[in-house]
Amino acid sequence: MKHDPPEFKADAVALHQRTGYGQPEQTGPGAAEGGADPAAPLEAENAALRKKARGVEEEREVLRKAAKRFVGETRW
Secondary structure, rough: OOOOOOOHHHHHHHHHHHHHHOOOOOOOOHHHHHOOOOOOOHHHHHHHHHHHHHHHHHHHHHHHHHHHHHHHHHHH
């Protein structure tokens, strides 16, 4: 069985919730009380934002190292 990382699962859930594919309409008695956890979309969005922040931090670190190297090469 394939095990996906938690970030992938969180991104997949967030995408599924944003698009609404495969989610049955909740109607009838008990639909409001027994619905999904209202915090779930926020948790998925937070996971996606954390993943994006990690990518930006990695990119920043690479650029910082490149700038440091470039400055060292241009000094006399």
